[in-house]
Amino acid sequence: MKFQKYVQDHNNQITLITAILIVAGYLSKYALNSLLGYNVILAVASVIAAVPIMMHAYQALKARVISIEFLVSIAVIGAFIIGEYNESAIVTFLFLFGSYLEERTLSKTRQSIKSLTEMAPTTATVVQADGTTEEVDVDDVDEGDIVLVKTGGSIPVDGQVVEGHGYTDEAVVTGESREVGKQVQDSVYSGTMLSDGYLKIEATKVGDDTTFAKIIELVEDAQDTKSHAEKFIDRFSQYYTPAVLIIAILVFIFSRDFKLAITVLVLGCPGALVIGAPVSNVAGIGNGAKRGILVKGGEAMDTFSKIDTFVFDKTGTLTKGNTSVSTVKNYGTDLPAALSMTARIESLSDHPLGRAIVSYTEGKNYVFNDLEVEDNQTVKGQGMVAQIDNHDVLAGNQKLMQARDVKLSAQQSQDLSDLQATGSSVVIVAVDGVVTLILGISDIIRPEVAQQLQDLRDKGAKHLVMLTGDNQATAQYVADQVGIDEVHAELMPEQKVEFVKKFQQAGRRVAFIGDGINDSPSIATADIGIAMGSGTDVAIETSDVVLMQSSFEALTHAYGLAKKTVLNTKENIVIAIGVVAFLLIGLIAGFIYMASGMFVHEASILVVIFNAMRLISYGKAPKNDQVVTTTPVLK
Structure with a gap:
């Protein structure tokens, strides 16, 4: 056991020693003209390099798995039997060196996990x-x-x-x-x-x-979760590797060419095929992790790439989820003075609309707290009345204006109707019997939504659906603004689940995007559940994808990344199978031999790794600044 651990800990040094011995062997042959020295040195190099390979083969056999190392071990023994020490030395060195490069390049794809764990206090x-x-x-x-x-x-x-x-x-x-x-x-x-x-x-x-701990755990688990392609390759390798061994035996039986049989063993190793899919999976998940996109494994990545229908909750998903002043209609008055008086009267109330007005006014840096309030009254279901700095101020709905005999002009009535049509809540402000302001208060549509939804379509989305508990007028307005294809409003959570099932029964691949809390049943039911938010417990547990930024840019990046990762996996499988076919054809045609074939074999492993590493840099870096515009909506 100690010897095994020693060999594992010094694998890189063994690779280096093997390389030095191979160089020394060739110098002995060509510089010193010593064939004996050449054979002895290369035989020693073969034995040293074969030790870690045979140890891995033995461990795999104990688990009843015929591994690549087992095939290489047999090939090395065979090369020794026929006296081809140069072949055995070069094959074992290339195998070890390939494993070293594979380890180095794979570690780069896992850098996101390493950087996360290093940040843990x-x-x-x-x-x-x-x-x-x-x-x-x-x-x-x-x-x-x-x-x-x-x-x-x-x-x-x-x-x-x-x-x-x-x-x-x-x-x-x-x-x-x-x-x-x-x-x-x-x-x-x-x-x-x-x-x-x-x-x-x-x-x-x-x-x-x-x-933070859950994020690390989630990403680590995700990189170990296999995609459909990886599971297929695992099953394929279980049969392919023994098949290569049988083919090599048949080649020897019919050709009586022991060297040819040994070469078949070496060249038939499915190294690039075995590593191609996992490295794509790891690189894709690592790319997402760097951008605050947590994908729960290769299977989720594979399913996400096939999504054609995106179903969105409205509040907190398509919109920001918090009410604010979205429209200010001013009718010929001093706007700072009018807003200040409005904020002063609303500061006397805890109503959500009042808090939105106060917050908006504070954001404008208008001073209102020092305005003197001589009298104030809350009129239930209508609004508030107060006397502020010797002015009679009304702030409320149309019923309050009618009750106080305040008339709206034709333009003001039209503005009121237009705002109500968007689903906005409306506060009318009158000072001394004259309407001075009409304020539209609503949830705000995320400014990037319309463009990002178009990007989803460009990447392959066919149906964009909104399911919301809000009223039909507001939902339809939001849908028209951002380009949603299908709207269903005034739904309870269980009704949203029914719609998701209905889409699935129609043959659609459905992703549900919500806040990860109220919509957790729909997120769990969909083919892919996507939580937009700061990673709540429910979001992490229920969804397949968590967008920590809660941004649509992250959503479109994740969708494109899923498609790119699956495509990359397929590319690697084609490369791997193509190389094996090339080597076997070359062996039959006589222009590929054991050492050169092993070189091509190891090179193919690096090709699929470097191909997968392109995923690490997929997509542009997330934007830090966005211009925020206000489009009225809601609640």
Whole structure:
């Protein structure tokens, strides 16, 4: 056992020693004219290089698997029997060197996992009850502990900010490199970096329960999950490898050419075929992980590539999921003054529409908190009335205006109708009996949606469907704005599931895109479930693909990546089978021999690896900045 471990740990050194001995052997023959030295040195090189190969073959046989190493081992023994020490030395060296290059190139495709694990914090600074701090192992932090993170530090837990403010780099979670401002009550994630400021964080999730730990686990599991192509190749190899052994025996029986039989064994090794599909799978999943796209394995990647119908939830998916002021109609008044009075009256209420107006006004940096309110009244079902700085201010719906005998002009009535047609909630503002503002408040359509949905079509999507619990008018408006083909509104979650099943029964391959919580039944039912969000527990557990950025650019990239990964896998299979066919034809025709054939064989393994590595750079880097426009919708 110790010897086996020693050989495994020094595999690269064995490869180097073999190469040096081969060079020394040829120097002995051609420089020193010593045939004996040539044969002895190459025989020693063969024995040294054959040790790790035969050990792998033995371990595989114990598991009742006839491996590539077993075929090479027989070929080496055969070469020794016929005295072809140069053939055995070169074959074993090329096999070891090919394994070395394979290991090096595969490690590059797994770099996303390595970079993630390296970012995982190992210690945390815990704030004690007396205010002092103590640095502890991250595994010793408990839920409810307060941890301190300073500028440049890595956040060790999932939690909520209880003190301080700063900016975090959440690229490891979302794939988005833009810094995110954090203040009291904001959520933060383990593994993210605090680029500026300081934070005290109450731990809500620690250790393996954190979002970051689950991401690492998910991506690692995904890279080990096999696609349909890989499963087929595994089954194929179980029969192919023994078949090569039988063919070599038959060749010897009928030709009595032992060297030819041994060469068949070497050239029949399905190395490129075995490695071609897994390396494509690993590279594709690694590409997604770098961009905050978590694909649960090769099978999910394979199924995703075949999707023709995308079904979307509306709120939080096609739209941003939070109400805000989307339209401001101003009628000849001082807009800052009118908005300030509106925000002042709405600040007296907890109504969601009022909070949206206050937030909008604060974003404009208009000062309103110092406006004097002499009297205020909430009129149930209509709005609010107040006297602000000696002005009578009304903010509410059309019923409030009618009750207070405030008339709307023809233009104002038309503007009101237009906003209502979009599904927006409307707040009318009157000052001293005259309408000054009409505000449209709605959920905002994601600005990139229309273009990204067209990109989905360009990549092969045939049907784009919206299923929503919202009203028909609002749903239809959103669909018209972004280019959805089919709309079904006012649905309960179980009704969405029925529609997904209906599409599947019609022969469609369905992907459902939702927030991973309310839509988890539909996500689980669809052929591919896609969660757009910050990686909640339900999203990670239920969906096949998690888009940590919650962006449509990530969705279209993931769809294109899935198709490219599957195509890349097929390319590698064709290359592998083509090389085997070429070698066998060359063997029959007499222009391929054991050493040259082994060289081509190992080269083909590198070709499929390098072909797969093209997936690592697939697609453009995610955009950090987007121009946000407001298109009215909703709720």
